[in-house]
Amino acid sequence: MTAVPATWIERRARLAARMQPGSAAVLATAPEVLRNGDSEYPYRHDSYFYYLSGFAEPEAVLVLLAAAGDAPARSILFCREKNPEREIWDGYRHGPEGARIAFGFDEAYPIGELDAKMAQLLANVPALYYALGHSAALDAQVAGWLRAVRAQGRSGVAAPSSMHHLPAMLDEMRLVKDAGEQGLMERAARIAAGAHARAMRFTRPGVFEYEIEAELLHEFRRHGAQFPAYTPIVASGANACVLHYNQNSRHCRAGELVLVDAGCEFDGYASDITRTWPVNGRFSQEQKALYELVLRAQDAAFAAIVPGRPYSGMHEAALRVLTEGMLDLGLLDRSRYGSPEDAIADKAHLQFYMHGTGHWLGMDVHDVGPYRDMAAAERPSRPLLPGMALTVEPGIYVRPAPGVPEAYWNIGIRIEDDVIVTDGACRVLSADAPKGVAEIEAWMGES
Incomplete structure (x- = not known):
């Protein structure tokens, strides 16, 4: 890769500045796809995800939180954990901490913690940006996160009240x-x-x-x-x-x-x-x-x-x-x-x-x-x-x-x-x- 972390950090900051204060954006990379049996097609990352992250591994999700008041913007990566056994078969994995350092994220967590963390990260967030209608699986996952946030309603927690199509914003940046x-x-x-x-x-x-x-x-x-x-x-x-x-x-x-x-x-x-x-x-x-x-x-x-x-x-x-x-x-x-x-x-x-x-x-x-x-x-x-x-x-x-x-x-x-x-x-x-x-x-x- 020839880009430097500063490039991706700047792009994430530019996107966060265009979002509603205190809002969240979620962007997943492309999934691996089976060609036949247990053989996958050659993997290629999602372009939007790579544009903001520089991260080329599968099974990864980027979350951006826009600044609000005294709270600064944050960039969070969810990715595969280090796994020495799988790395023997499939190659190197950065793991959350390695990816955080290499690509300039504020925080990074294992992908297995995504659903639990999103129920926390979306609490009292006014708006959510993601690829609306991009896939039934993603829409269902987002719906699950929103249900988890709403379940906390008796504790004074509110779910995002508006949804925005994230790719439209990124299209203008990428142009x-x-x-x-x-x-x-x-x-x-x-x-x-x-x-x-x-x-x-x-x-x-x-x-x-x-x-x-x-x-x-x-x-x-x-x-x-x-x-x-x-x-x-x-x-x-x-x-x-x-x-x-x-x-x-x-x-x-x-x-x-x-x-x-x-x-x-x-x-x-x-x-x-x-x-x-x-x-x-x-x-x-x-x-x-x-x-x-x-x-x-x-x-x-x-x-x-x-x-x-x-x-x-x-x-x-x-x-x-x-x-x-x-x-x-x-x-x-x-x-x-x-x-x-x-x-x-x-x-x-x-x-x-x-x-x-x-x-x-x-x-x-x-x-x-x-x-x-x-x-x-x-x-x-x-x-x-x-x-x-x-x-x-x-x-x-x-x-x-x-x-x-x-x-x-x-x-x-x-x-x-x-x-x-x-x-x-x-x-x-x-x-x-x-x-x-x-x-x-x-x-x-x-x-």
Whole structure:
């Protein structure tokens, strides 16, 4: 882990300051999940929990108590106890005291004491913050705590009178990345960019999509990434026109493109990169025309990523370029649509470009936070702020259809980069992955 306890202490303090005085917040990490028999899926902590704690072990709960009067804010961790026998089988455990010291908590207790302690900690607390409706098990556990507090009513003890959805508060905190987070995201993007470059050089006619996937995964882990950030997409030929294709089982053939959407996770932060390249190392005339159209659309989107401008501006900029290109190349009928705006108004572009131009990026590959200003009556697209992280991923997908020039059939192209909003031009974290036509052809030609 590269973060320091001060980072998590500051985040917990910032959240506590936003809570109602004297209130409590409860946040559990993700459970372990059985894959089959007695084998679990690889464990991955809950992002919200890790954001506030830095603690990556399962079976852990964080409790925050906001300051009230002379009583300071408190952070309390419940976690597994030290267990030398289990540690022989499963690995090191911090234990409550070790975790308290290592991660800067005020107090720490065994997880087995959670229910009893919560009946005390929630006594006379005015409000409780937790993930409302997140899981039936959590809702039932909270209900049990509240019943235990109310049972003390004859002693003058009151239970919390209001409930608040904790993730909504954390979404706003997580939306703007600090310098440490940006550094981790840059590392994740560099690793993934190197993996794409390796996969390009490996690609040749006759390889299976899953062989390309194996090159990506090898490079991720070789450079310290703990996980893929999502299931990689390696889509050759017509498979590239399936947005979330991930069977990765087909032979790659000469004359086709392969679309690779793959990112890794490094110390809890994701990268998300897409590149599209020719299986035989050379773009055909039609592939090049579509590819360079998507590049122009991405450049237009980059130019729209400016603090104060709406998030939606990048999609609008890319969409206009793509739609104009569809008209120029004959994918859309110029005699029917006199301008890109006419075609967009008729939603004609959806035949070839049916998704948005990006999404938030961070601890989750599709990171948290609303895309609209929820406080405004009209709920417009929210303005960009320095430190926001997002992907920029225009594409074009041409399926066989009447009226569509056959030379473009079954060509699917997407180009995706990870960026940070800055006070000036956006900072592209994934620029190391070859992207220009000449650059890709030269890179693949050296393999």
